Amino acid sequence: MNDYLEKNRDRFLAELLDLLRIPSVSADSKFKPDVRRAAEFVRDSLEKAGADVAELHETDGHPIIYGEKIADPAKPTVLVYGHYDVQPADPYELWNSPPFEPVIRDEKIWARGSADDKGQFYMHVKAFEAMVATDSLPCNVKFMIEGEEEIGSPNLGIFVRENREKLAADVVLISDTAMIANDVPSLDTGLRGLSYLEVEVVAANRDLHSGVYGGAVANPINVLARLIASLHDENGHVTIPGFYDDVLDLSADERHLINQAPFDLEAYKKDLGIDEVEGERGYTTLERTGTRPTLDCNGIWGGYTGEGAKTVLPSKASAKISMRLVPNQSSDQITELFTNHFLSIAPKSVKVKVTPHHGGEPYLTPLDSPAYKAAEAAMAESFGKQPIPTRGGGSIPIVALFEKELGLKTVLMGFGLDSDSLHSPNEHYGLFNFFKGIETSPLFFKHFAEAAEK
Ligand code: BES
Ligand code: MN
Numbered sequence: 001m002n003d004y005l006e007k008n009r010d011r012f013l014a015e016l017l018d019l020l021r022i023p024s025v026s027a028d029s030k031f032k033p034d035v036r037r038a039a040e041f042v043r044d045s046l047e048k049a050g051a052d053v054a055e056l057h058e059t060d061g062h063p064i065i066y067g068e069k070i071a072d073p074a075k076p077t078v079l080v081y082g083h084y085d086v087q088p089a090d091p092y093e094l095w096n097s098p099p100f101e102p103v104i105r106d107e108k109i110w111a112r113g114s115a116d117d118k119g120q121f122y123m124h125v126k127a128f129e130a131m132v133a134t135d136s137l138p139c140n141v142k143f144m145i146e147g148e149e150e151i152g153s154p155n156l157g158i159f160v161r162e163n164r165e166k167l168a169a170d171v172v173l174i175s176d177t178a179m180i181a182n183d184v185p186s187l188d189t190g191l192r193g194l195s196y197l198e199v200e201v202v203a204a205n206r207d208l209h210s211g212v213y214g215g216a217v218a219n220p221i222n223v224l225a226r227l228i229a230s231l232h233d234e235n236g237h238v239t240i241p242g243f244y245d246d247v248l249d250l251s252a253d254e255r256h257l258i259n260q261a262p263f264d265l266e267a268y269k270k271d272l273g274i275d276e277v278e279g280e281r282g283y284t285t286l287e288r289t290g291t292r293p294t295l296d297c298n299g300i301w302g303g304y305t306g307e308g309a310k311t312v313l314p315s316k317a318s319a320k321i322s323m324r325l326v327p328n329q330s331s332d333q334i335t336e337l338f339t340n341h342f343l344s345i346a347p348k349s350v351k352v353k354v355t356p357h358h359g360g361e362p363y364l365t366p367l368d369s370p371a372y373k374a375a376e377a378a379m380a381e382s383f384g385k386q387p388i389p390t391r392g393g394g395s396i397p398i399v400a401l402f403e404k405e406l407g408l409k410t411v412l413m414g415f416g417l418d419s420d421s422l423h424s425p426n427e428h429y430g431l432f433n434f435f436k437g438i439e440t441s442p443l444f445f446k447h448f449a450e451a452a453e454k
């Protein structure tokens with residue numbers, strides 16, 4: 001096995017670079033043909049790697065790729081999930097090299113999607129190839145690689161519900177998260193949920209002269225800014241009534257465990273170029289990102305933003321707002337609480353509209369499950385160090401759905417780093433991380449199959 005990996009290193013990397021050259025941006029319809037090309041690339045790569053089934057499934061949006069190899073129906077089955085779509089690369093001018101022309105610099109692969117998630121799911125495709133080629137596949141494998149994760153997986157839920165039999169497995173394996181550092185392996189044991197919505201504040205029926213009407217008619221930008229500011233109190237708590245009602249408080253032991261993870265606040269601030277962190281009072285940075293719900297404005301617009309000045313009272317202003325959720329908050333319920341609250345605090349001088357976008361539920365991996373233990377053993381073997389359990393702050397909404405619809409737990413064995421600049425300019429993924437992932441994946445299969453035999 002290790003021989004095979006060693007001999008094929010350069011080809012594995014060259015193939016990943018080919019995949020990274022395809023600008024599979026799911027959010028922008030301009031890239032629709034490219035998203036499809038990436039889907040076909042993934043299907044073909046599964047076929048070449050030795051899958052007996054490698055299918056492209058059409059959806060109302062972008063295709064879903066499904067592949068499988070059933071070594072022995074009596075053996076356990078691992079369902080590998082990943083996504084071949086990527087975030088938009090704008091603003092292009094902030095990239096040091098073009099986002100869809102991958103380059104290797106400083107032992108890293110620089111390209112949009114290198115870490116999120118092409119570089120990470122492709123590790124499993126290559127590990128699978130190696131296991132097939134060396135006749136050492138210890139259990140059955142299924143792959144489901146989608147093209148709409150970055151837009152909230154609007155069609156994957158339908159596919160999962162319609163293909164329960166096909167997707168039957170014993171565990172879901174995902175590499176789409178980060179670890180603490182290359183010499184501090186870790187496993188995410190939780191993901192936050194999400195409620196994403198848009199608000200619009202409208203005052204007068206047209207833009208007005210700010211001298212003639214200013215001071216007498218509501219300015220929607222002023223009102224929107226006031227409303228958004230009121231959503232947090234002076235302690236950084238969210239003020240929406242009922243927002244925290246379903247939040248599971250952590251035990252002192254759990255809090256202790258989370259804060260055990262090595263974390264250097266000074267280095268964190270320095271990396272981000274900030275003098276101080278900010279967040280909910282009474283919680284550490286790791287607790288704030290891993291275990292607490294948040295509310296953030298992601299975009300805000302309205303009025304005149306062109307060159308020079310224009311004295312105007314705009315007719316409307318809007319904002320995009322997201323809330324990260326933790327167990328046991330429900331995305332639908334939080335969206336409803338937000339909507340009711342936002343409408344109730346709006347002054348009579350404006351009309352307010354709230355439009356929900358996508359959402360997703362939070363997730364926790366049980367630390368005592370055979371699958372989590374197999375991931376632990378696999379990383380311990382490949383890194384020579386026991387991985388530390390951590391809580392990631394991001395969301396992969398489909399994970400909660402796997403549990404609900406397929407009854408499957410998920411193991412989050414990510415090999416990225418928080419500093420990989422996911423969703424930002426200059427996204428990158430370490431060569432070390434890519435090859436370490438390829439080396440670790442077969443070890444997971446081995447340990448998981450062994451646990452099932454006991
Ligand atoms: N891979 C990320 C999620 C992630 C990143 C989890 C880092 C943990 C650590 C995923 O592709 C993502 O970006 N998810 C979105 C949600 C989606 C509905 C757009 C997110 O978290 O914003
Ligand atoms: Mn991802």
Ligand code: MN
Nearest residue numbers: 087116150422
């Ligand atoms: Mn992402």
